[in-house]
Amino acid sequence: MEAIVLQLLSGLDGGSAYALIALGLTLIFGTLGVVNFAHGALFMIGAFCTVTLQRILTLSHTVIDDTQKDFLGNPLKVQVPYIQDWFGEATSAAIIDWSVPLAIIFAIPVMLIIGIVMERGLIKHFYKRPHADQILVTFGLAIVLQEIIKAYYGANPIPAPAPDVFKGSFDFGQLLGFEANRIIYPYWRLVYFGFATIVIASVFAFLQFTTFGMVVRAGMADRETVGLLGIDIDKRFTMMFGLAACVAGLAGVMYTPINSPNYHMGMDFLVISFVVVVVGGMGSLPGAVLAGFVLGILQSFASMREVIEVLPGINQVVIYLAAIIILLTRPRGLLGKRGVMED
Amino acid sequence: MGILEIKNVGKRFGGLQALSDVNLSVEENTVHAIIGPNGAGKSTLLNCLVGKLIPDTGSVTFQGQSLLGRKPHEINQMGVSRVFQTPEIFGDLTVLENVMIPCFAHRDGAFQMNAIRSVRHQNDIRESADQILTDVNMLEKRNMHAASLSRGDKRRLEMAMCLVQDPKLLLLDEPTAGMARADTNNTIDLLKEIKEKRDITMAIIEHDMHVVFSMAERITVLAQGTPLVEDTPENIKGHPKVREAYLGEAQV
């Protein structure tokens, strides 16, 4: 029982990331009809927003500290972050410690701008081109973005730790009334799951309860008719692209403590996210979220030692296997609608 | 016993009974029109004939063989060709290639690897392709890209693609939809000419009464998924039930 709960839990964080990326992909696909292979790159850029903020916060100047001496007896030179001069030692240390959550505030405008520029500058011209062209141009864009990040930040992963409060693990099992020390779960993963839930809920609420969202949903259902009503659907779709970029970016920002950002993390996630989207059903937002969690949990279960002993290597392939089975038995995915991408 | 026999066909989409208890017999070498107001189930019926949809109940037989459960290409190989409401042609290929493909299908069957023999060496295929293009007055356009043709030419090309297979039954789905009157008349003439030259049965689904009454020998009126009457054009014109269901709205 504990084992099952543990696997369920550890499937949640991977599942959250899949769900968030797949949600963004589906937003773009559903509204704009564009298959965006650069979406993984947006996730990766989000993660590097954290790195950038960290670097900004720790921008330092050199100060000669007379109280400390090196082994020759000379005063020691120390790096002091600028923010320490402004806010004092305790506050600045706290700010740096909380740089990952703070990066959310930093990432939102950055990702919005990147998303809007991408849509206006490139994607817009591909609405009427075949899906294959869209895949190819965004694939090229993904390579370019990835290489720019690599050129600037290097090829090695850059660690971005979680705030001290959330470091380490805790005994989640005891909270649920199990024996002690049976279900140990890292704090940050729980935070990530909570964060993902909030983001997903806000996106759905936004689409459900605002006029803007209503127009967008109408546009997803029938773009031409909405255009005929005199509503400038294009502008709203641009905003949707920005929103999708934001969702991907935020997923990346918060993922950094789980997995140190590196330039190819976008591509790694993209492949699985596409599988997730297709399994969920192209164009279905609930489908994307559902499939994200289902596949995340499935992968976690497949990684159990007991399972691997019976079916060696299953943990490596379970997602793809599930995708193949679902696509062959339910051609439109779990919650897909008729007539999407079938030509 | 007609060439095409439709018996007790019914089809449901969710809560909508699109077709119920359709009985229809198309006699060989006739032009049979199926008319009816929007939503009467004309297109659903057609899709049930060509293998796109499978009816829930009833049977469809062509020359005594059941069509149910067969794939579109199998039904075509039996001698049933279909013309679409909006012309379906191979836009990226030339007019000649467009006509050659059905020639190959007619001669070689549904699948033929034949990878080594070059297209250029298929003289018999080219001859019959050229012949049909001459018949529809498109020979001089044979090397044009099909996508660049006018709408009327696309329609004629599609017709040629169907005819080159020498079908026994030609199904036409609103062949004059969205056409100007002059084009419509051209199409009627073309169809009449085809009918004179060959032994062919035609089933036409049509909105335009002008087309129907200038060609059809039998007319079936479909309303709300079920046949109302079937008779000759003369009798249909004066039929009170038809007036009520269909022509009534046109005469207002």
Place this chain on the structure above:
Amino acid sequence: MFGLNAKDTRLLLIVIGLVVFAPFLMNPFPTDSGLAQFNAGYPDLMQRFVIFGIFAIGFNILFGLTGYLSFGHAAFLGAGSYAAVWMLKLLTINVIPAILISTLVAGAFALLIGFISLRRSGIYFSILTLAFAQMAFALAASVLTPITGGETGLQTALNDPRILDGAASGTGNIPAPALFGLEMRDSWDWVVGGWSFTFNAGYYLAGLFMIGAFYLSILIFRSPFGLMLKAIKTNQTRLNYTGLNSRPYTLAAFVISGMYAGLAGGLMASMDPLAGAERMQWTASGEVVLMAILGGAGTLIGPVLGAGFIKYFENIFSKINDNVLHQWFAFMPDGIENFLVTILHPFVGKGWHLTLGLVFMLVVIFLPGGLVEGGQRIGRLFSRKKKTDDSPNADTKPAE
């Protein structure tokens, strides 16, 4: 000639000429000149040109003709490589069985994957092929280690059985793959003046296969079979209502292109008897997509050009480092020199992928027909100029 029309014959002869004279064409600069680094005439790279050419030609038979975008073609390349290395280990060090078996194994593998994947089209097909290839990659790297050598890869060893010519391993060295005694790594250098040209046995064998592969692809393009494949890309609905069953056509195209990939994999293993799982990774599948699109999908020569282009720049561009850049701009004032070097730095050397990505995007945006379309446009530009020169004659013709 060869059952082809004049235009195709010319194209085939050009390709034959390019393959035969590549050692000269690729080494246009004297060895001690500053431009020698642009020479690509060394065996390793030339082998890669033709082998990836085969891979791209095969991919193009599927994507260029039917429009089915496979994102998992590297799986067949990898399967072919493994099969070839196993043949070299078990059967004989002669490359002929290895190449034949690798093609067949990849074909069988493609039949299996294609049979399942082709039940769907569009993006669903792409994702299915991607999923299969990723599965193959993951399994090859982990569970199938006894067959694939896992992450270190599979290679020939001294104590391999080699039942047909076991004696060859008696020399104390691991025998190198050979064609009836002619080792694939054998090269013959010809030094003329400042130039040095290398003729490599493996390259010419692979080149021969590429010419054959190219010839076969011309035949397929011009055959009724190829016409059906093009029809599938244009309008599958019409094809079905024309009495043709599209499934066996797409499956045949898929298997043929899988066999091409297997042939490429077999040749790769024959040149260097080592096969690793990374050959199956989706980035490798992406690479062949890039090659076909960059060169011009759906054209005969495009994929070959694309493969050559990418492999050339991968090797040559990536060798340009800051020192080389400084040498180039040495004649400029220091400030400008440093500025230019800084600007160009991210695009060369390790950053050449950035250049590739940009070029690829530009091609997709402005030249959907790839380099071939680019060439045609330039050609048309010149021919139009010629026409305007002749315009007085043209005007005298009666109007139609």
